Amino acid sequence: MQSAAPSNLEMASIQPAIRVMNLSKSFKGLPALQTVSMQVAAGEMVALVGASGSGKSTLLRNLNGLQQADSGQVEIFGNVLQLEGELHSKARQLRSQVGFIFQQFNLVNRLTALENVLVGNLSQVSMWRSLVRNFTKAEKIQALSALERVGILEQAHKRASALSGGQQQRVAIARCLMQGAKIILADEPIASLDPDSARKVMELLTVLNEEQGITVVTSLHQVQVVQRYFKRSVALRQGNVCFDGFTADLDATRLNSIYGSAAEELVMSGHSEVFAS
Numbered sequence: 001m002q003s004a005a006p007s008n009l010e011m012a013s014i015q016p017a018i019r020v021m022n023l024s025k026s027f028k029g030l031p032a033l034q035t036v037s038m039q040v041a042a043g044e045m046v047a048l049v050g051a052s053g054s055g056k057s058t059l060l061r062n063l064n065g066l067q068q069a070d071s072g073q074v075e076i077f078g079n080v081l082q083l084e085g086e087l088h089s090k091a092r093q094l095r096s097q098v099g100f101i102f103q104q105f106n107l108v109n110r111l112t113a114l115e116n117v118l119v120g121n122l123s124q125v126s127m128w129r130s131l132v133r134n135f136t137k138a139e140k141i142q143a144l145s146a147l148e149r150v151g152i153l154e155q156a157h158k159r160a161s162a163l164s165g166g167q168q169q170r171v172a173i174a175r176c177l178m179q180g181a182k183i184i185l186a187d188e189p190i191a192s193l194d195p196d197s198a199r200k201v202m203e204l205l206t207v208l209n210e211e212q213g214i215t216v217v218t219s220l221h222q223v224q225v226v227q228r229y230f231k232r233s234v235a236l237r238q239g240n241v242c243f244d245g246f247t248a249d250l251d252a253t254r255l256n257s258i259y260g261s262a263a264e265e266l267v268m269s270g271h272s273e274v275f276a277s
Contacts, residue, residue, distance in 0.1 A: 020074055081095070189205070222265055
């Protein structure tokens with residue numbers, strides 16, 4: 001099950017959703033990203049692949065300004081988000097177009113699923129209205145529609161803490177829809193889920209990409225998942241892009257040449273039957 005990718009001709013005529021140029025980032029003197037350059041077309045679905053410490057999460061967090069690089073540039077739909085370690089003055093406006101899904105869901109446990117989704121509208125709602133949970137009827141209907149879209153409308157009034165991991169991750173996706181995100185960045189979104197929930201989350205992201213044209217960039221280390229859902233993969237190792245192309249070409253031989261013995265980490269055991277091609 002793979003999303004359809006635009007042809008090379010189509011890709012050339014579409015404004016890239018994301019453009020990264022010579023992005024570098026270090027932590028305590030250790031390089032996490034080393035002059036990374038790549039671009040993602042609008043409506044594309046791309047997997048960032050790599051073993052632990054390869055730079056996947058750091059790259060994702062720089063794509064929406066959660067982290068700032070030491071040097072380089074990130075553009076969202078042709079507009080500069082950050083340049084040489086500084087966020088643009090319009091960064092907040094640009095970030096409203098970029099939803100972020102965390103491995104550990106990043107929900108407020110004491111709030112209901114509905115309230116967590118409504119928080120996704122923060123860019124259009126004042127901080128005061130958000131704090132007192134003073135949302136309009138139209139906003140609540142929009143949030144309920146988002147929960148219905150991800151298949152958990154019946155859980156709307158349950159606290160996040162009472163939901164399963166898979167349900168919590170779908171609340172996080174609904175929050176991105178409420179936000180009106182044109183891009184969804186997902187950082188290891190299925191790492192904490194059981195196989196069935198993981199499959200449902202990946203299928204949901206694929207449907208949102210195919211049916212709504214939402215650009216999806218997901219960091220993963222499970223090769224079986226990447227092979228099933230992504231036509232294009234970008235493999236990172238020690239902060240460098242070592243491969244950028246068709247997932248079909250990222251076979252065992254290529255993985256071994258990039259990662260050596262660390263390639264074993266990329267072959268999933270617990271989910272393999274669920275995600276087998």
